[in-house]
Amino acid sequence: MTTERTNRLGVPGVAGPGEDERAAGASSGLDRWLAATVARRLGSAPIGISLWDGSAFGSDDRDAVRIRLADRGALWGLALNPEMNFGDFYSAGRLMVDGDLVRLIDLAYGSLARPGRRWNLASLIAHLASRAPSLSRAKRNIHHHYDIGNDFYALWLDREGLQYTCAYYPSAEATLEQAQVAKMDHVCRKLCLKADERVVETGCGWGGFAIFMAKRYGTRVRAFNISKEQIAYATEWAAREGVDDKVEFVLDDYRNATGRCDVFVSIGMLEHAGRRNYPTLGRLIDRCLEPNGRGLIHSIGRDRKARLNPWIARRIFPGSYPPTLREMMDIFEPNGLSVLDVENLRPHYARTLRHWLERFEQNAARVREMYDASFERAWRLYLSGSVAAFDHGTLQLFQVLFARSGKNPLPETRAHQYSRTGY
8 A cells, every 4th residue: 555645735745656556456346347337337438447457437439538447445445436536546647647737627517417407415515514714714815725825826817917817818819918908907897997996806816906996996995815825915915016005904704894985806715605605705795885976796607506516625625615606696796786788708718728738738847836736737627627617608707797786887788898099
Protein backbone atom coordinates (compact mmCIF):
# COMPACT_ATOMS: atom_id res chain seq x y z
CA MET A 1 0.00 0.00 0.00
CA THR A 2 1.13 3.54 -0.76
CA THR A 3 1.29 6.07 2.07
CA GLU A 4 -0.82 9.03 1.00
CA ARG A 5 -0.17 12.64 1.96
CA THR A 6 -2.38 15.62 1.30
CA ASN A 7 -1.70 19.22 0.29
CA ARG A 8 -3.38 22.35 1.62
CA LEU A 9 -6.55 21.66 -0.39
CA GLY A 10 -6.83 18.15 1.04
CA VAL A 11 -5.92 16.66 -2.33
CA PRO A 12 -4.08 13.33 -2.00
CA GLY A 13 -0.40 13.52 -2.87
CA VAL A 14 1.32 11.89 -5.83
CA ALA A 15 2.28 8.24 -5.49
CA GLY A 16 5.87 7.16 -6.06
CA PRO A 17 6.77 6.12 -9.65
CA GLY A 18 5.66 2.59 -10.34
CA GLU A 19 4.93 1.87 -6.68
CA ASP A 20 1.20 1.22 -7.06
CA GLU A 21 1.74 -0.62 -10.34
CA ARG A 22 4.10 -3.12 -8.72
CA ALA A 23 1.74 -3.53 -5.77
CA ALA A 24 -1.20 -4.25 -8.06
CA GLY A 25 0.47 -7.06 -10.03
CA ALA A 26 -1.37 -8.66 -12.94
CA SER A 27 -5.06 -7.85 -13.32
CA SER A 28 -7.50 -10.55 -12.23
CA GLY A 29 -10.59 -11.70 -14.04
CA LEU A 30 -12.67 -9.65 -11.65
CA ASP A 31 -10.52 -6.57 -12.38
CA ARG A 32 -11.03 -7.01 -16.12
CA TRP A 33 -14.78 -7.55 -15.71
CA LEU A 34 -15.03 -4.35 -13.64
CA ALA A 35 -13.01 -2.36 -16.18
CA ALA A 36 -15.24 -3.63 -18.99
CA THR A 37 -18.30 -2.62 -16.95
CA VAL A 38 -16.95 0.89 -16.46
CA ALA A 39 -16.22 1.12 -20.18
CA ARG A 40 -19.78 0.04 -21.05
CA ARG A 41 -21.16 2.87 -18.91
CA LEU A 42 -19.51 5.27 -21.35
CA GLY A 43 -21.52 3.85 -24.26
CA SER A 44 -20.13 4.55 -27.71
CA ALA A 45 -17.99 7.52 -26.66
CA PRO A 46 -14.42 7.31 -27.98
CA ILE A 47 -12.96 6.69 -24.52
CA GLY A 48 -10.68 3.77 -23.71
CA ILE A 49 -9.59 2.35 -20.37
CA SER A 50 -6.24 0.65 -19.73
CA LEU A 51 -5.17 -1.22 -16.61
CA TRP A 52 -1.74 -1.30 -15.00
CA ASP A 53 -0.82 -4.50 -16.86
CA GLY A 54 -1.79 -3.17 -20.29
CA SER A 55 -5.27 -4.72 -20.51
CA ALA A 56 -7.44 -2.43 -22.62
CA PHE A 57 -11.22 -1.88 -22.72
CA GLY A 58 -13.70 0.45 -24.35
CA SER A 59 -13.09 2.30 -27.58
CA ASP A 60 -10.08 1.37 -29.69
CA ASP A 61 -10.52 4.28 -32.11
CA ARG A 62 -7.28 5.93 -33.10
CA ASP A 63 -8.51 9.29 -31.84
CA ALA A 64 -9.95 7.92 -28.59
CA VAL A 65 -8.99 9.50 -25.28
CA ARG A 66 -7.55 6.84 -22.96
CA ILE A 67 -7.75 6.60 -19.18
CA ARG A 68 -4.83 4.65 -17.69
CA LEU A 69 -5.23 3.24 -14.18
CA ALA A 70 -2.06 2.61 -12.17
CA ASP A 71 -3.40 0.19 -9.56
CA ARG A 72 -6.33 -1.94 -8.45
CA GLY A 73 -7.49 0.60 -5.85
CA ALA A 74 -7.86 3.25 -8.55
CA LEU A 75 -9.97 0.89 -10.67
CA TRP A 76 -12.33 -0.05 -7.85
CA GLY A 77 -12.56 3.51 -6.57
CA LEU A 78 -13.40 4.79 -10.05
CA ALA A 79 -16.11 2.16 -10.43
CA LEU A 80 -17.70 2.78 -7.03
CA ASN A 81 -17.59 6.60 -6.89
CA PRO A 82 -16.36 8.06 -10.19
CA GLU A 83 -17.41 11.67 -9.51
CA MET A 84 -15.24 11.90 -6.42
CA ASN A 85 -12.47 9.44 -7.12
CA PHE A 86 -11.65 10.42 -10.70
CA GLY A 87 -10.43 13.78 -9.41
CA ASP A 88 -8.53 12.36 -6.45
CA PHE A 89 -6.81 9.65 -8.46
CA TYR A 90 -5.96 12.05 -11.29
CA SER A 91 -4.50 14.50 -8.76
CA ALA A 92 -2.51 11.70 -7.11
CA GLY A 93 -1.05 10.43 -10.38
CA ARG A 94 -2.84 7.09 -10.07
CA LEU A 95 -5.08 7.88 -13.05
CA MET A 96 -3.50 9.26 -16.21
CA VAL A 97 -5.15 10.64 -19.34
CA ASP A 98 -3.69 10.10 -22.80
CA GLY A 99 -5.27 12.78 -24.95
CA ASP A 100 -7.07 16.05 -24.34
CA LEU A 101 -8.46 16.30 -20.81
CA VAL A 102 -11.18 18.80 -21.76
CA ARG A 103 -12.34 16.49 -24.57
CA LEU A 104 -12.45 13.52 -22.21
CA ILE A 105 -14.68 15.36 -19.74
CA ASP A 106 -16.93 16.67 -22.51
CA LEU A 107 -17.33 13.15 -23.93
CA ALA A 108 -18.15 11.83 -20.48
CA TYR A 109 -20.79 14.53 -19.98
CA GLY A 110 -22.44 13.49 -23.24
CA SER A 111 -22.34 9.77 -22.43
CA LEU A 112 -23.42 9.88 -18.80
CA ALA A 113 -26.08 12.61 -18.95
CA ARG A 114 -29.57 11.35 -18.15
CA PRO A 115 -32.81 13.36 -18.43
CA GLY A 116 -35.17 13.66 -15.53
CA ARG A 117 -34.50 13.71 -11.82
CA ARG A 118 -34.88 11.10 -9.12
CA TRP A 119 -34.84 11.52 -5.36
CA ASN A 120 -31.75 9.45 -4.64
CA LEU A 121 -28.42 9.93 -2.90
CA ALA A 122 -27.30 12.38 -5.57
CA SER A 123 -30.35 14.58 -5.21
CA LEU A 124 -30.06 14.40 -1.42
CA ILE A 125 -26.50 15.75 -1.74
CA ALA A 126 -27.86 18.52 -3.99
CA HIS A 127 -30.40 19.41 -1.31
CA LEU A 128 -27.76 19.50 1.43
CA ALA A 129 -25.34 21.50 -0.74
CA SER A 130 -27.94 24.23 -1.18
CA ARG A 131 -28.20 24.93 2.55
CA ALA A 132 -27.25 28.38 3.75
CA PRO A 133 -23.70 28.44 5.12
CA SER A 134 -23.21 30.08 8.52
CA LEU A 135 -20.91 33.08 8.82
CA SER A 136 -18.10 30.91 10.21
CA ARG A 137 -18.57 28.25 7.53
CA ALA A 138 -18.65 30.90 4.80
CA LYS A 139 -15.32 32.28 6.04
CA ARG A 140 -13.73 28.81 6.01
CA ASN A 141 -15.04 28.15 2.51
CA ILE A 142 -13.71 31.43 1.13
CA HIS A 143 -10.34 30.95 2.86
CA HIS A 144 -10.04 27.47 1.31
CA HIS A 145 -10.35 28.81 -2.24
CA TYR A 146 -9.43 32.49 -2.34
CA ASP A 147 -6.68 32.71 0.26
CA ILE A 148 -4.44 30.17 -1.49
CA GLY A 149 -2.17 33.06 -2.44
CA ASN A 150 -2.46 36.11 -4.65
CA ASP A 151 0.72 35.10 -6.50
CA PHE A 152 -0.96 31.89 -7.62
CA TYR A 153 -3.93 33.62 -9.22
CA ALA A 154 -1.69 36.27 -10.78
CA LEU A 155 -0.05 33.50 -12.85
CA TRP A 156 -3.14 32.89 -14.97
CA LEU A 157 -5.80 35.59 -14.47
CA ASP A 158 -5.83 38.79 -16.54
CA ARG A 159 -2.74 40.86 -15.84
CA GLU A 160 -4.53 44.15 -15.24
CA GLY A 161 -7.54 43.46 -13.06
CA LEU A 162 -7.25 39.93 -11.59
CA GLN A 163 -10.84 39.27 -12.61
CA TYR A 164 -11.82 35.77 -11.49
CA THR A 165 -15.23 35.85 -13.18
CA CYS A 166 -16.59 35.45 -16.70
CA ALA A 167 -15.21 37.91 -19.25
CA TYR A 168 -17.17 39.39 -22.15
CA TYR A 169 -15.76 38.99 -25.67
CA PRO A 170 -17.02 41.70 -28.05
CA SER A 171 -15.01 39.99 -30.79
CA ALA A 172 -13.34 36.63 -31.29
CA GLU A 173 -9.95 38.36 -31.42
CA ALA A 174 -10.24 40.02 -28.00
CA THR A 175 -7.51 39.20 -25.50
CA LEU A 176 -8.34 38.12 -21.97
CA GLU A 177 -7.42 41.58 -20.69
CA GLN A 178 -9.63 43.30 -23.27
CA ALA A 179 -12.50 40.93 -22.55
CA GLN A 180 -12.35 41.53 -18.81
CA VAL A 181 -12.44 45.29 -19.31
CA ALA A 182 -15.35 44.76 -21.71
CA LYS A 183 -17.18 42.71 -19.05
CA MET A 184 -16.84 45.47 -16.47
CA ASP A 185 -17.94 48.11 -18.97
CA HIS A 186 -20.84 45.89 -20.09
CA VAL A 187 -22.12 45.70 -16.51
CA CYS A 188 -21.67 49.44 -15.95
CA ARG A 189 -23.58 50.26 -19.13
CA LYS A 190 -26.43 47.95 -18.15
CA LEU A 191 -26.65 49.82 -14.85
CA CYS A 192 -26.25 53.26 -16.52
CA LEU A 193 -23.73 54.29 -13.84
CA LYS A 194 -23.28 57.99 -13.24
CA ALA A 195 -20.62 60.01 -11.45
CA ASP A 196 -20.96 60.28 -7.66
CA GLU A 197 -23.58 57.55 -7.43
CA ARG A 198 -23.22 55.27 -4.42
CA VAL A 199 -22.57 51.60 -5.17
CA VAL A 200 -22.64 48.65 -2.78
CA GLU A 201 -20.70 45.66 -4.12
CA THR A 202 -20.76 42.27 -2.40
CA GLY A 203 -17.99 39.77 -3.05
CA CYS A 204 -15.49 42.17 -4.62
CA GLY A 205 -12.58 39.79 -5.29
CA TRP A 206 -9.27 41.63 -5.57
CA GLY A 207 -11.10 44.93 -6.07
CA GLY A 208 -10.70 45.37 -9.80
CA PHE A 209 -14.33 46.12 -10.57
CA ALA A 210 -14.76 48.57 -7.68
CA ILE A 211 -11.65 50.45 -8.80
CA PHE A 212 -12.86 50.37 -12.42
CA MET A 213 -16.22 51.89 -11.45
CA ALA A 214 -14.50 54.64 -9.47
CA LYS A 215 -11.94 55.48 -12.15
CA ARG A 216 -14.04 55.06 -15.30
CA TYR A 217 -17.44 56.19 -14.04
CA GLY A 218 -16.63 58.33 -10.99
CA THR A 219 -18.82 56.35 -8.59
CA ARG A 220 -18.35 55.92 -4.85
CA VAL A 221 -18.11 52.23 -3.96
CA ARG A 222 -18.43 50.33 -0.70
CA ALA A 223 -17.26 46.77 -1.34
CA PHE A 224 -17.57 43.76 1.00
CA ASN A 225 -15.48 40.58 1.06
CA ILE A 226 -14.41 38.03 3.69
CA SER A 227 -11.10 37.06 2.07
CA LYS A 228 -8.31 38.76 4.03
CA GLU A 229 -5.77 38.41 1.21
CA GLN A 230 -8.12 39.90 -1.37
CA ILE A 231 -9.16 42.84 0.83
CA ALA A 232 -5.53 43.67 1.66
CA TYR A 233 -4.58 43.54 -2.03
CA ALA A 234 -7.60 45.64 -3.05
CA THR A 235 -6.95 48.32 -0.43
CA GLU A 236 -3.33 48.75 -1.51
CA TRP A 237 -4.35 48.77 -5.18
CA ALA A 238 -6.96 51.50 -4.67
CA ALA A 239 -4.35 53.67 -2.94
CA ARG A 240 -1.89 53.18 -5.83
CA GLU A 241 -4.60 54.16 -8.32
CA GLY A 242 -5.51 57.26 -6.31
CA VAL A 243 -9.14 56.27 -5.75
CA ASP A 244 -9.00 55.33 -2.07
CA ASP A 245 -11.19 58.37 -1.40
CA LYS A 246 -13.88 56.85 -3.63
CA VAL A 247 -13.59 53.15 -2.78
CA GLU A 248 -13.90 51.55 0.65
CA PHE A 249 -13.07 47.86 0.98
CA VAL A 250 -14.72 46.24 4.00
CA LEU A 251 -13.55 42.93 5.45
CA ASP A 252 -16.96 41.58 6.38
CA ASP A 253 -19.71 39.23 5.22
CA TYR A 254 -22.21 40.62 2.73
CA ARG A 255 -24.99 39.93 5.26
CA ASN A 256 -23.55 42.72 7.42
CA ALA A 257 -23.54 45.31 4.63
CA THR A 258 -24.83 48.71 5.71
CA GLY A 259 -25.58 52.06 4.12
CA ARG A 260 -27.85 53.29 1.35
CA CYS A 261 -26.95 53.00 -2.33
CA ASP A 262 -28.13 53.95 -5.80
CA VAL A 263 -26.74 50.74 -7.27
CA PHE A 264 -26.28 47.24 -5.89
CA VAL A 265 -23.95 44.88 -7.75
CA SER A 266 -22.67 41.37 -7.11
CA ILE A 267 -20.27 39.66 -9.52
CA GLY A 268 -19.56 35.99 -8.78
CA MET A 269 -20.64 35.99 -5.12
CA LEU A 270 -24.07 34.33 -5.29
CA GLU A 271 -22.54 30.90 -5.94
CA HIS A 272 -21.11 31.02 -2.40
CA ALA A 273 -24.16 32.39 -0.61
CA GLY A 274 -26.21 29.20 -0.27
CA ARG A 275 -29.71 28.99 -1.73
CA ARG A 276 -31.48 29.40 1.60
CA ASN A 277 -29.75 32.74 2.06
CA TYR A 278 -31.33 34.22 -1.06
CA PRO A 279 -34.27 35.80 0.80
CA THR A 280 -31.74 37.29 3.24
CA LEU A 281 -29.82 38.76 0.31
CA GLY A 282 -33.07 40.12 -1.10
CA ARG A 283 -33.91 41.82 2.19
CA LEU A 284 -30.42 43.31 2.28
CA ILE A 285 -30.91 44.77 -1.19
CA ASP A 286 -34.32 46.11 -0.18
CA ARG A 287 -32.75 47.72 2.89
CA CYS A 288 -29.87 49.33 1.00
CA LEU A 289 -31.36 50.32 -2.34
CA GLU A 290 -32.83 53.79 -2.85
CA PRO A 291 -36.39 53.99 -4.26
CA ASN A 292 -35.12 54.66 -7.79
CA GLY A 293 -32.09 52.40 -7.49
CA ARG A 294 -31.16 49.41 -9.63
CA GLY A 295 -28.91 46.42 -9.37
CA LEU A 296 -27.26 43.50 -11.14
CA ILE A 297 -26.33 39.98 -10.03
CA HIS A 298 -23.83 38.01 -12.11
CA SER A 299 -23.68 34.31 -11.19
CA ILE A 300 -22.83 30.85 -12.45
CA GLY A 301 -26.08 28.93 -12.72
CA ARG A 302 -27.89 25.93 -14.15
CA ASP A 303 -30.84 25.22 -16.41
CA ARG A 304 -32.19 22.76 -13.86
CA LYS A 305 -31.44 22.04 -10.23
CA ALA A 306 -28.41 19.84 -9.61
CA ARG A 307 -25.58 19.53 -7.15
CA LEU A 308 -22.09 20.77 -7.86
CA ASN A 309 -19.65 18.04 -8.83
CA PRO A 310 -18.73 16.47 -5.45
CA TRP A 311 -14.98 16.49 -6.13
CA ILE A 312 -15.02 20.23 -6.90
CA ALA A 313 -17.30 20.84 -3.93
CA ARG A 314 -14.88 19.08 -1.57
CA ARG A 315 -11.44 19.86 -2.97
CA ILE A 316 -11.77 23.18 -4.79
CA PHE A 317 -14.98 25.12 -4.08
CA PRO A 318 -16.51 24.04 -0.75
CA GLY A 319 -19.96 25.41 -0.11
CA SER A 320 -20.65 26.43 -3.70
CA TYR A 321 -24.04 26.00 -5.34
CA PRO A 322 -24.90 27.27 -8.86
CA PRO A 323 -28.62 28.20 -8.81
CA THR A 324 -31.29 28.02 -11.47
CA LEU A 325 -33.10 31.17 -12.53
CA ARG A 326 -36.16 29.88 -10.66
CA GLU A 327 -34.10 29.68 -7.47
CA MET A 328 -32.63 33.14 -8.03
CA MET A 329 -36.16 34.53 -7.99
CA ASP A 330 -36.19 33.95 -4.22
CA ILE A 331 -34.01 37.06 -4.06
CA PHE A 332 -36.44 39.22 -5.99
CA GLU A 333 -40.04 38.04 -5.57
CA PRO A 334 -40.39 38.32 -1.76
CA ASN A 335 -38.68 41.71 -1.65
CA GLY A 336 -40.50 43.85 -4.16
CA LEU A 337 -37.80 43.63 -6.82
CA SER A 338 -38.55 43.43 -10.53
CA VAL A 339 -36.32 41.63 -13.05
CA LEU A 340 -35.67 43.93 -16.02
CA ASP A 341 -33.25 41.90 -18.10
CA VAL A 342 -31.56 38.48 -18.12
CA GLU A 343 -28.54 37.64 -20.25
CA ASN A 344 -26.78 34.29 -20.44
CA LEU A 345 -23.03 34.60 -21.14
CA ARG A 346 -22.29 30.86 -21.16
CA PRO A 347 -20.12 30.87 -24.35
CA HIS A 348 -18.12 33.78 -22.96
CA TYR A 349 -17.28 31.83 -19.81
CA ALA A 350 -16.13 28.83 -21.84
CA ARG A 351 -13.76 31.12 -23.74
CA THR A 352 -12.61 32.82 -20.51
CA LEU A 353 -11.78 29.45 -19.00
CA ARG A 354 -9.83 28.42 -22.09
CA HIS A 355 -7.70 31.54 -21.68
CA TRP A 356 -7.17 30.74 -17.99
CA LEU A 357 -6.30 27.12 -18.73
CA GLU A 358 -3.80 28.13 -21.42
CA ARG A 359 -2.03 30.49 -19.04
CA PHE A 360 -2.17 27.93 -16.24
CA GLU A 361 -0.44 25.36 -18.47
CA GLN A 362 2.23 27.92 -19.36
CA ASN A 363 2.92 28.31 -15.64
CA ALA A 364 2.39 24.70 -14.54
CA ALA A 365 6.02 24.24 -13.50
CA ARG A 366 5.81 27.35 -11.32
CA VAL A 367 2.60 26.07 -9.69
CA ARG A 368 4.37 22.79 -8.83
CA GLU A 369 7.21 24.75 -7.27
CA MET A 370 4.80 26.88 -5.22
CA TYR A 371 2.70 23.92 -4.01
CA ASP A 372 3.20 20.37 -5.33
CA ALA A 373 2.35 18.15 -8.28
CA SER A 374 -0.99 16.99 -6.88
CA PHE A 375 -2.13 20.61 -6.41
CA GLU A 376 -1.11 21.44 -9.96
CA ARG A 377 -2.96 18.44 -11.40
CA ALA A 378 -6.05 19.19 -9.29
CA TRP A 379 -6.30 22.73 -10.64
CA ARG A 380 -5.68 21.56 -14.21
CA LEU A 381 -8.60 19.18 -13.79
CA TYR A 382 -10.79 21.88 -12.22
CA LEU A 383 -10.16 24.35 -15.04
CA SER A 384 -10.51 21.69 -17.74
CA GLY A 385 -13.73 20.38 -16.24
CA SER A 386 -15.11 23.91 -16.05
CA VAL A 387 -14.37 24.49 -19.75
CA ALA A 388 -16.24 21.29 -20.59
CA ALA A 389 -19.16 22.16 -18.28
CA PHE A 390 -19.77 25.52 -19.96
CA ASP A 391 -19.18 24.11 -23.44
CA HIS A 392 -21.62 21.29 -22.79
CA GLY A 393 -24.23 23.53 -21.14
CA THR A 394 -24.05 21.82 -17.76
CA LEU A 395 -23.30 25.28 -16.32
CA GLN A 396 -24.63 28.68 -17.38
CA LEU A 397 -23.65 32.27 -16.58
CA PHE A 398 -26.55 34.57 -15.75
CA GLN A 399 -26.56 38.36 -15.50
CA VAL A 400 -29.84 39.55 -13.95
CA LEU A 401 -30.66 43.27 -14.00
CA PHE A 402 -33.33 44.47 -11.58
CA ALA A 403 -35.01 47.44 -9.91
CA ARG A 404 -37.88 47.94 -7.49
CA SER A 405 -41.29 46.71 -8.65
CA GLY A 406 -43.06 49.40 -10.65
CA LYS A 407 -39.79 51.28 -11.13
CA ASN A 408 -37.71 51.19 -14.28
CA PRO A 409 -35.11 53.94 -14.11
CA LEU A 410 -33.27 52.58 -17.17
CA PRO A 411 -33.74 53.23 -20.92
CA GLU A 412 -36.51 51.33 -22.68
CA THR A 413 -34.15 49.69 -25.18
CA ARG A 414 -30.73 48.06 -24.95
CA ALA A 415 -29.13 50.59 -27.31
CA HIS A 416 -27.17 52.21 -24.47
CA GLN A 417 -25.32 48.93 -23.90
CA TYR A 418 -23.85 48.83 -27.39
CA SER A 419 -23.83 52.43 -28.66
CA ARG A 420 -20.17 53.08 -27.81
CA THR A 421 -17.09 51.49 -29.30
CA GLY A 422 -13.67 51.09 -27.84
CA TYR A 423 -13.95 48.00 -25.65
